[in-house]
Amino acid sequence: MSTGDTTDGHRPVLRSIDGLGMDAGMPAVQVSQLRKTYPGGVEAVKGIDFEVAAGEVFGLLGPNGAGKSTTIGMLTTTVRPTSGTARLAGYDVATQPLLARSVSSVVFQDAVVDGALSGRANLELHARLWGVPAARAGQRIKELVDAVGLSELIDRPVSSYSGGQRRRLEIARALVSTPRVLFLDEPTVGLDPRIRHELLDVIVGLRNREDMTILVTTHYLDEAQRLCDRVAIIHEGQIVALDSPQVLLAGLGREILEFRVDGSPQAALAALRERGVARDDGFAVGARVTVPLHEHAAADALAVIDSERLRVSEIATRVPTLDDVYLELTGARMDEAA
Amino acid sequence: MSAIAEAPSIPLRAPGRTRSASALVTLAKRRASLTSKTPRQIAVPLLGPALLAVVVAPALKVATGGLHSHIDYTSFVGVGSVGLVIPLSCIFAGLSVLVDRHSGAQRELLAAPVPRAYLVLGNLIVAIGLATLQVAVLIGLSAIRGGAFHITGAGVAWFVAAALLFTVFMYGVAETLASKVTKQEDYVGATPAVAILPFFFAGALFPIGAMPGVLTAIAKAFPLTHALALMRYGFIDPSGKGLHDIWGMHNVAVEAWLSLAVVALYAVALTAISIRVFSRSAVS
Numbered sequence: 001m002s003t004g005d006t007t008d009g010h011r012p013v014l015r016s017i018d019g020l021g022m023d024a025g026m027p028a029v030q031v032s033q034l035r036k037t038y039p040g041g042v043e044a045v046k047g048i049d050f051e052v053a054a055g056e057v058f059g060l061l062g063p064n065g066a067g068k069s070t071t072i073g074m075l076t077t078t079v080r081p082t083s084g085t086a087r088l089a090g091y092d093v094a095t096q097p098l099l100a101r102s103v104s105s106v107v108f109q110d111a112v113v114d115g116a117l118s119g120r121a122n123l124e125l126h127a128r129l130w131g132v133p134a135a136r137a138g139q140r141i142k143e144l145v146d147a148v149g150l151s152e153l154i155d156r157p158v159s160s161y162s163g164g165q166r167r168r169l170e171i172a173r174a175l176v177s178t179p180r181v182l183f184l185d186e187p188t189v190g191l192d193p194r195i196r197h198e199l200l201d202v203i204v205g206l207r208n209r210e211d212m213t214i215l216v217t218t219h220y221l222d223e224a225q226r227l228c229d230r231v232a233i234i235h236e237g238q239i240v241a242l243d244s245p246q247v248l249l250a251g252l253g254r255e256i257l258e259f260r261v262d263g264s265p266q267a268a269l270a271a272l273r274e275r276g277v278a279r280d281d282g283f284a285v286g287a288r289v290t291v292p293l294h295e296h297a298a299a300d301a302l303a304v305i306d307s308e309r310l311r312v313s314e315i316a317t318r319v320p321t322l323d324d325v326y327l328e329l330t331g332a333r334m335d336e337a338a
Numbered sequence: 339m340s341a342i343a344e345a346p347s348i349p350l351r352a353p354g355r356t357r358s359a360s361a362l363v364t365l366a367k368r369r370a371s372l373t374s375k376t377p378r379q380i381a382v383p384l385l386g387p388a389l390l391a392v393v394v395a396p397a398l399k400v401a402t403g404g405l406h407s408h409i410d411y412t413s414f415v416g417v418g419s420v421g422l423v424i425p426l427s428c429i430f431a432g433l434s435v436l437v438d439r440h441s442g443a444q445r446e447l448l449a450a451p452v453p454r455a456y457l458v459l460g461n462l463i464v465a466i467g468l469a470t471l472q473v474a475v476l477i478g479l480s481a482i483r484g485g486a487f488h489i490t491g492a493g494v495a496w497f498v499a500a501a502l503l504f505t506v507f508m509y510g511v512a513e514t515l516a517s518k519v520t521k522q523e524d525y526v527g528a529t530p531a532v533a534i535l536p537f538f539f540a541g542a543l544f545p546i547g548a549m550p551g552v553l554t555a556i557a558k559a560f561p562l563t564h565a566l567a568l569m570r571y572g573f574i575d576p577s578g579k580g581l582h583d584i585w586g587m588h589n590v591a592v593e594a595w596l597s598l599a600v601v602a603l604y605a606v607a608l609t610a611i612s613i614r615v616f617s618r619s620a621v622s
Contacts, residue, residue: 038622073622076449080621102451112445114368116375122443128364129450131357173446 026090027051028181028213029058029075034084036070044070046237047084052215052230054180057207059228060217061326067237068217069109072185075215076106089180102130105174109186111166115159119150119169122158123176130177137176144172148202164195171202184216188223203227221322231322235330245322252281252320252328253294257301262311265289275304281328290324293317361452365460372434372442373464379434383426384472387419390543391480395419413487413574416480418542420501420569421562423472425508425533431465432512435616436522448620455613458513462609465509466502473501477573487573496572496594503601504565508533510608517612517619536562547583558584561604564597 029052073079127137148168265284272278395415540562567580578590
C-alpha cells in the first residue's frame with residue numbers, strides 16, 4: 001500500500017490504495033451523464049457532467065430543488081443514480097461504494113450528530129469507522145478541536161451545543177479522517193449572520209491549510225464567490241454554467257445598471273437594446289431591470305431612459321455578482337426560488 | 339480559533355476482515371453508549387413481565403391451583419414472561435433506529451466506509467445484550483418468588499439457544515418495522531400487534547393445548563410458541579410437555595431440535611429481511 005508521503009513531510013494531493021486509487025492528474029471527482037429520476041417520474045438531475053481537480057474548491061449553486069442535494073446524495077452513495085457514472089478519487093460510487101466512501105466525508109445540511117454523546121465521542125466514532133489509527137486520531141482530533149474553537153466544549157454532550165457550535169463540530173468530524181474529497185452540503189444554512197461568517201472563516205482556513213478537494217453546495221452566492229475556485233450553476237437538474245467566479249462575472253462586464261420601472265420592464269429593456277446600450281444579457285425580474293454596461297457608461301443608459309421618457313426609480317450602479325450571473329442564466333431570482 | 343497543522347497522511351485501508359470486525363464493534367459500542375444514556379430503555383420493558391412473574395403467577399397459582407401437573411405454575415409463567423420481555427426489549431431497541439434517522443447520526447453512519455448491514459448487526463448485538471440482562475433478571479425474580487427451576491448444563495444450552503434466536507428474530511421484526519414506517523407514532527401503534535399479541539397465543543400463561551383447536555394450530559406457527567416450549571424444556575420441564583403439544587411425537591430430543599430449527603429459520607429470515615429493508619430504505 002502506498003500512502004504517497006513525500007520527503008518534505010507534506011501530504012501529497014494524490015495517494016493510492018493498493019494500486020486501485022487515483023493516478024496523478026486524475027480528477028478527484030468525475031461526474032459523467034449523471035441522472036436521477038425518482039419514483040413517480042420526478043427528474044431531479046438530468047444528465048450532468050463535471051470534473052473537480054484534486055485540491056480544488058468547487059461550488060454547486062442553485063436554489064432548493066435545483067438538484068444539488070440529489071447530486072451530493074449520489075456522490076455520497078445515499079441516492080442511487082438512474083444512469084451515468086460518478087467517481088471519487090477514481091472509485092465508482094455505484095460499483096465501489098465502500099472505497100468511494102473511504103476517501104470522502106460529508107458535512108450535512110442539517111445536524112447529523114449523536115446529541116446524547118459528547119463532541120469527542122462523535123469525533124472518535126468517525127475516526128474508528130474510517131479506520132484512522134487510534135494514536136493518530138487522538139492527535140488529529142486535538143488539532144481540529146482547537147482549530148474550530150471547541151476545546152472548552154468537546155467533552156460536553158452535543159445536545160448542549162448551539163447551532164453554530166454543532167456545525168463546527170461536524171466540520172471537524174468530517175476532517176478527522178483527512179478525506180480526499182469533502183462534501184459541504186449547504187454548510188451555513190440556518191445559521192445567523194455572525195455565526196455564518198465565523199464558519200466561512202473556518203472553511204476558508206481549511207481551504208488554505210488542507211490538501212483536499214472540497215465540493216460545496218449553496219444557494220448563498222456570496223459564499224460561493226468567497227470560497228470556490230470554480231462554480232457550476234445548476235438549474236432544474238441541469239448545469240447551465242460552469243467556470244470560475246471571475247470568468248462568469250467578467251461576462252457581465254465591470255459595472256451593472258439597475259433600476260425599477262413604473263410600466264413595462266420588458267419595453268424598457270427593449271428600448272435600451274434598440275439603442276445599443278443593453279445586450280442580450282440584460283434581464284428583468286418583476287419591475288426591476290438589470291443591464292450589464294460592458295463598454296458603455298451609466299450616463300449612456302440614463303440618456304436613453306430620458307429620451308424614451310421612461311418612468312424609473314431606484315437607479316443604481318454596482319459591480320456584478322454571481323447573483324446577476326444566475327439571474328441572467330435562469331431568469332429567476334435565486335432567493336425567490338429558494 | 340487557531341489554524342490546523344499540516345494533516346499527516348493517513349494510510350487508507352481497503353475494508354478487510356479485521357477492519358470489518360472493528361467497525362462492527364465500533365457500531366455496537368456506539369449503540370451501547372446511547373442505550374446506557376436512556377436507562378428507561380433498560381428498565382421499562384422489564385416492568386410488565388416482572389409483575390407477571392412475581393405477582394400474577396403466584397396469585398393465579400393460589401387461586402386456580404396451578405397446572406395440575408408436575409410443572410410449577412410460578413416458574414411456568416416466569417419463563418412465559420420471557421415471551422413478553424424480549425419482544426418489548428427489541429421493540430424499544432428498534433425505536434432508537436427511528437430516533438437515529440430523525441435526530442441522530444444515521445446519515446453519518448451511512449456515509450461511512452462500512453457495509454450497511456453492519457449498522458443493523460451492531461444494533462442487534464446490543465439488543466441481544468440488553469435482552470440477556472432483562473431475561474436474567476426476570477428468571478432471577480421468578481426464582482426468588484418461589485419458582486422451581488431444574489438447571490442443568492444441557493438445559494441452560496436449550497434455554498439460551500431458544501432465547502438468543504428468538505431475540506434475533508424479534509430484533510429483525512423491530513428493525514424491519516422501523517425501516518418501513520416514517521413516524522414514531524406509527525411504530526408505537528404497531529407495538530401491541532407485533533410484541534404483545536403473540537404472547538397471548540404462544541402458551542406463555544397456559545399450555546397451548548388449553549385453547550380451541552384452531553387457535554392451537556395458529557399458535558404452532560408462532561416462533562414464540564417454539565421458543566417458550568424450548569426454554570421450559572431447558573429449565574422447568576425436562577419431559578418436554580410443551581414440545582409434545584406442538585409436535586405430538588414421542589422423541590423429545592427430536593421435537594426440541596425441530597423447534598430450534600423453526601426459531602432459527604425465523605431468526606435468519608427476519609435478519610436477512612431487516613438488513614435488506616434497511617439498506618433499501620437508506621438509499622433513495
